[in-house]
Amino acid sequence: MIDSHCHLDFPVFDHDRDAVIARSQALGVRKMIIAGISRQYWSRLWNTVESNDSLYAALGLHPYFLIEHQSQDLQELRKYLTQYKDHPKLCAIGEIGLDFFLKNLDRTQQVYLFEQQLQFATEFNLPVIIHSRRANAQITASLKQAQLPRAGIIHAFSGSYEEAMEYIKLGFLLGFGGAATWPRATRLQNVLKRLPLEHIVLETDSPDMPPYWLLGSRNSPEHLPRICQHLADIIGISSSALANQTTNNLQQLFGWKN
Structure with missing residues (x-):
């Protein structure tokens, strides 16, 4: 199986x-994909993925750190993407997106940053890994406008079935992890089914978004098999079937042969 989103560089x-x-x-x-969050950590992230054959990188500017991002960071991202555009370790632009849950983050600035990075995805022909919190309508609108050559992943999907289907119509994959394992997450589990x-x-999303059995503890990719088993039980299939299908989905998205 493949962990499509973690932060092992932390x-x-x-x-x-x-x-x-x-x-x-x-x-x-x-395989484990490490998602970038801000310019100051891209070098650390790249050094981490180069240290092990199973690690891959996504580079991007996360909306959560909007206040920390500088005006030149977009051009620095473009430089990184230009430098590594043909490198097999670079698989996506991310973690990018919108977070409308946090009231102190300017929405207009978030949308600008997000849409500029969507343009990079077109320019460099890369998939995107998207963070969306209370922002599915705007993200869907931006994606329809961008008309990306390749789609990507909606990280930690937590929306409705209707919102999920809007993303699927655009060709996106939906990421599920620890949040769906919690007994109280019945709405999300019903969508997943x-x-x-x-x-x-x-x-x-290591070290964050722990499954219910890790309450208060660090999450890591080593817990993915148990998460897979739990989600497979919710769906009503075997864990091996879910592992194989999700791996195939990612291999098709990224053009990986094995």
Whole structure:
């Protein structure tokens, strides 16, 4: 299986990153995608993915850190994308998107930043990994306007069935992880049950978004197999069937052969 979204470059993994990766691989997690959040950490992220064959990079400007982003960061992102455009480790632009839940983040600035990065996705022919919180309508509108050559992943999808189908019509995959394992997440679980398997991918968002059995603890890709089993039980299929299908979905998106 593949962890389509994690942050293994974060300092919380500095003391045991190699061990976490080794345990994850031993449990069947073949690839892990590390999503970027801001310019100051891109170098750290790239050094991390180059340290292990199973790691891949997405580079982007996360809306949560809007206040920290500088006007020149978009051009710096373009420089990074130009530098690594043919590198097999670069698989997407992300984590980008909109967060309308946080009231202190200017919506107009968020939309501008998001749509500029969508233009980069077209320019460099890369998929996108999208963060969306209380912003599905605007993100859908921006995606329809952008008409990307390749789609991508809606990270940590938490919307309605109707919103899910809007993304699917645009060719997107929907990321599911620890949030859907919680007993109280019945609405999200009911959405998951109705979705076509061809548009579902697995993720951990490590070290965040823990499954219910990790309450208060660090999440990591080594928990993906148990998350997969839990989500498969919700859907009503075997964990191997879900692992195989979600892996195939990501291989098709990124053009990976194995």
